[in-house]
Amino acid sequence: xxxxxxxxxxxxxxxxxxxxxxxxxxxxxxxxxxxxxxxxxxxxxxxxxxxxxxxxxxxxxxxxxxxxxxxxxxxxxxxxxxxxxxxxxxxxxxxxxxxxxxxxxxxxxxxxxxx
Amino acid sequence: xxxxxxxxxxxxxxxxxxxxxxxxxxxxxxxxxxxxxxxxxxxxxxxxxxxxxxxxxxxxxxxxxxxxxxxxxxxxxxxxxxxxxxxxxxxxxxxxxxxxxxxxxxxxxxxxxx
Numbered sequence: 001x002x003x004x005x006x007x008x009x010x011x012x013x014x015x016x017x018x019x020x021x022x023x024x025x026x027x028x029x030x031x032x033x034x035x036x037x038x039x040x041x042x043x044x045x046x047x048x049x050x051x052x053x054x055x056x057x058x059x060x061x062x063x064x065x066x067x068x069x070x071x072x073x074x075x076x077x078x079x080x081x082x083x084x085x086x087x088x089x090x091x092x093x094x095x096x097x098x099x100x101x102x103x104x105x106x107x108x109x110x111x112x113x114x115x
Numbered sequence: 116x117x118x119x120x121x122x123x124x125x126x127x128x129x130x131x132x133x134x135x136x137x138x139x140x141x142x143x144x145x146x147x148x149x150x151x152x153x154x155x156x157x158x159x160x161x162x163x164x165x166x167x168x169x170x171x172x173x174x175x176x177x178x179x180x181x182x183x184x185x186x187x188x189x190x191x192x193x194x195x196x197x198x199x200x201x202x203x204x205x206x207x208x209x210x211x212x213x214x215x216x217x218x219x220x221x222x223x224x225x226x227x228x229x
Binding site: 042048088090092103106107108109 | 148150152159160161162165210211216217219221
């Protein structure tokens with residue numbers, strides 16, 4: 001496989017459930033990101049991992065818990081979510097080099113519905 | 116602080132019309148990078164172009180062209196002879212050279228009708 005792969009593509013979960021979103025990148029990149037995209041809202045950066053260390057957490061509620069076990073994998077663990085957490089969750093990866101920027105490669109996203 | 120503004124929330128055109136999507140940015144960096152991404156209904160953001168702040172040459176790729184004007188801090192995107200398959204949300208983004216953090220605009224929904 002190539003690029004950035006996200007699973008599952010669709011997820012419906014109850015407010016008391018625990019689930020995890022998975023992201024895998026096959027590009028040899030050294031940074032990975034979680035974004036949230038809600039209807040009619042801008043892309044919201046949630047977490048940034050660079051060289052497997054979390055370098056940014058944009059005031060995300062604790063019911064979202066990221067995990068980056070290695071440079072190729074990124075998880076988003078979900079528990080006791082609210083209906084307003086229903087959104088498209090996008091994973092991205094990039095190569096972070098000093099003095100240059102190549103942008104991100106995105107996965108297809110996980111469409112999450114909280115009922 | 117960096118900021119990207121896409122003032123057009125939604126644009127509707129008829130097939131074969133030309134359409135320009137506007138992007139205005141703010142940054143204090145002298146070196147920076149600008150991007151355009153396309154998000155079709157499938158959800159994935161697809162990279163279209165990357166431009167660094169020292170290269171003000173306009174670029175053309177098939178029906179797509181980009182006009183970078185540092186004097187007005189704009190990086191506009193034009194689709195010539197639009198097609199229904201161009202219907203998507205288009206995002207403009209700005210990046211600093213260190214850390215590779217992208218700041219996205221709110222996006223412009225483009226609807227191309229047959």
